[in-house]
Amino acid sequence: MTIRHTRRVFLSAATMMAAALAATACGSPQDTASGGGDAAPVKVGLVYSQSGPLASYGKQYLEGFKAGLDYATKGTGKVGDRKIELTEVDDAGDPAKAVSAAKDQIGKGAKIIAGSTASGVALQVAPIAAQNKALFISGPAATDAVTGANKYTFRSGRQSYQDVVTAKSFIGDAAGKKVVVFAQDGAFGDANEAAVKAVIGGAGATVSSVRAPASATEFTPFASQIKAAKPDLLFVAWAGTTAPAMWQTLDQQGVLASTTVVTGLDIRASWPTFGAAGSKISFLSHYFDGASDTEAAKALKAKVGTIDLFHPDGFTAAQMVVRAVQEGGDDVDKMVKALEGWQFDSVKGQMSIRAEDHALLQPMYQAKLTGSGTEYTATAQKTLTGDETTPPVTQMKG
Numbered sequence: 001m002t003i004r005h006t007r008r009v010f011l012s013a014a015t016m017m018a019a020a021l022a023a024t025a026c027g028s029p030q031d032t033a034s035g036g037g038d039a040a041p042v043k044v045g046l047v048y049s050q051s052g053p054l055a056s057y058g059k060q061y062l063e064g065f066k067a068g069l070d071y072a073t074k075g076t077g078k079v080g081d082r083k084i085e086l087t088e089v090d091d092a093g094d095p096a097k098a099v100s101a102a103k104d105q106i107g108k109g110a111k112i113i114a115g116s117t118a119s120g121v122a123l124q125v126a127p128i129a130a131q132n133k134a135l136f137i138s139g140p141a142a143t144d145a146v147t148g149a150n151k152y153t154f155r156s157g158r159q160s161y162q163d164v165v166t167a168k169s170f171i172g173d174a175a176g177k178k179v180v181v182f183a184q185d186g187a188f189g190d191a192n193e194a195a196v197k198a199v200i201g202g203a204g205a206t207v208s209s210v211r212a213p214a215s216a217t218e219f220t221p222f223a224s225q226i227k228a229a230k231p232d233l234l235f236v237a238w239a240g241t242t243a244p245a246m247w248q249t250l251d252q253q254g255v256l257a258s259t260t261v262v263t264g265l266d267i268r269a270s271w272p273t274f275g276a277a278g279s280k281i282s283f284l285s286h287y288f289d290g291a292s293d294t295e296a297a298k299a300l301k302a303k304v305g306t307i308d309l310f311h312p313d314g315f316t317a318a319q320m321v322v323r324a325v326q327e328g329g330d331d332v333d334k335m336v337k338a339l340e341g342w343q344f345d346s347v348k349g350q351m352s353i354r355a356e357d358h359a360l361l362q363p364m365y366q367a368k369l370t371g372s373g374t375e376y377t378a379t380a381q382k383t384l385t386g387d388e389t390t391p392p393v394t395q396m397k398g
Contacts, residue, residue: 064314
């Protein structure tokens, strides 16, 4: 409910007209377009994983979004006189639930949908945005296919190419180098092997793989295969409860001492799974607490305490939402234009949205762990700039 405060001032019709014209001339474009103080809120649907296997990622995204909104609106939660009204919906990592939720939010007046913790979800929501001419800002979902999905789809996190090119940076010039991918059988392993072959193999390396059944609990035979291959780089893509045993075996069999072993640094809760091997692994990293010292990082840390992997994705998404509304009002096509080519400072540093395909160009990190178990601390060994991790331009699909 809007409460109007009435001043006991009686103005002639001419005076009232003059006052109205003056207010229009002095107000912001958003005030003018939306009627000033009586402006309707901007409805934003946050469709992400509150439950399901990626719930911890979703929690970080939401915390980051709220911190980013506070930062971008200077604590007001408004753009001009318009409140950013958030509606949170749990997709549980289920694409069908996410599609239903996105349609429902758009039907209720939301012109902006943000979230998508899971890649499979993002790929199903993106077409809904195009069909309904709504702005979609995908979150932690890393699949490269979100980039260039359609003109209404953007991302606030990194993509898989940026992960793999960061791994490549550990061996410098890849020409003539031998790279082995160690992964589980299945779609996750397939995707990682394909990415390494495309990115590092495409740069001149010879890429092969050692694959293990997802049910495997004994890893000595796989460690022997890896050592026999004598790679310059071992890229490990692993998920699940067998990770501690896998890392212990690679360490005990001398794999970690014989080559450069690279894997992605996941959320802090996963760090103890590396056991004693953690300090011997080279990590590619999207983000960890202390990776940057930007003003945005300081603001985020003040809100959430220890910054974790996907806090920056939410923070950046909120900045993008505010930019879109500031420049586009309720016109989604103007929102799109406002984001295309936009360069801004965020938690990681300078970010740039490539106009051609909406790739988010951003810094990435080489990291090391020191300490052990629950006491591990991550430090940046090198920061790669957005130019150094730029993915190839993708043809916009729609």
